[in-house]
Amino acid sequence: MENSETTRLSRLTAIIIQLQTKRLVTALELANKFEVSKRTIYRDIRALEHSGVPVITEDGKGYTLMEGYRIPPIMFTEKQANALILAEQLVLKNKDASFIKDYSEAIDKIKSILRYTVQDKVNLLADRTRYDEALHQERNSSNLSDLQYALTNFRLVCINYINKEGNSTERIIEPFALLSTENWYLIAWCRLRKEFRFFRLDRIQRIEIKPENFEPHKMTLQEYFDKFH
Template sequence: MKRLERLTALLSFLQSRRYAGVRELEEKFGVSERTIYRDLRSLDESGVPISFEKDKGYFIVDKYFLPPLAFTLDEAKSFIFMERLAEKYTDKEVFGHFSSALEKIKNKLKHYQLEDIELLESNIGTYIDSNYTPKYIHLTEQAISNKKVLNISYKDIRGNRTERTVEPIGMTFYSQTWHLIAYCRLREDYRDFALSRITAISLSNEYITEKRLSLSEYIKKLEEAEQD
């Protein structure tokens, strides 16, 4: 691996980790400790805000992002399909963030590439129940990402309303709607809440401290139960 390629890969690797030790970086890139220190210094001198914390390792200061990447035309086109799905299956906050990111990608395309993209945009559509209006996706995503408790008002299939305090573990999409998978303190067990049946939601200041199942563990548990 050439040095420029290694520096780019090192930057990407650091951004994907909370911390990275020198030994870990040596093994990852197959170079000496001295080379790792030299590469870290080069990134720092180029303006990447690299810092170090004792007993943990090196890390990139929050809020720093890689400069815009170069996309091929086919890669850029794939985002158009995702934009159409995001428009129909996410709420306005998530779709707004996606549209902003896509616009930045478009700004990096050549004029002839942009013409291809605009042609594709005008010929890709999605058709779903007009009564379906996604909501609460962004707030739910925030709770999952920050490991915070949610307070929800929920109406079940029989029309019964309950107030729940839940600990989110993930989201999944099926039966034409998003579902929040969470540990319900009222039922003292994991529950599946269709977002379309949530009538009110608020993000609490309480962090989840108990160890809960991951979404994949929850799904595996369901699959095993079905096989019994």
């Protein structure tokens, strides 16, 4: 999908949300909000009507939705929910107490509409993720989302990993937790070394999530630190 189409789809969705949350919305109000022309808003409203959304036009006043019409609750994919949990970790490092409170309450509302299976997984991920602020450090990783998924679904992962000496090995690992200090790190049980190991995400050259599951490790992240450090 081209970028302009993606932008329009996002705008159409946002217009529906505006119509759901306000009694009446004018074309000018929508045009100003989305930084487009009123002509574009007119076309968007027609597109919504053609797709079956019951938009009512009140002449000289604006637009409203037919009474009783509601779109279903937003359904996040697992990876989208995981991204929100990671964002929550970043916000918790903010120094503004009111901002933290507002964001935490928003995340709680989002969690409340997730399917129960996804709720369990995002709560597990929140317990298994630590983010420490490191100034002037650039964290490089393109595998975080896949590893979050493998961690919460207890899936084996095959990686090609380059150690600090520059040697490459293939490992089968059982993801346990994600940490961020000066870099992103994965704590995982390494089947090659038969022990828990730290893996720097920017040293993972290739990743493959296997169809096989592993037996979940029955301990919290804090229990891991108490036992092994």
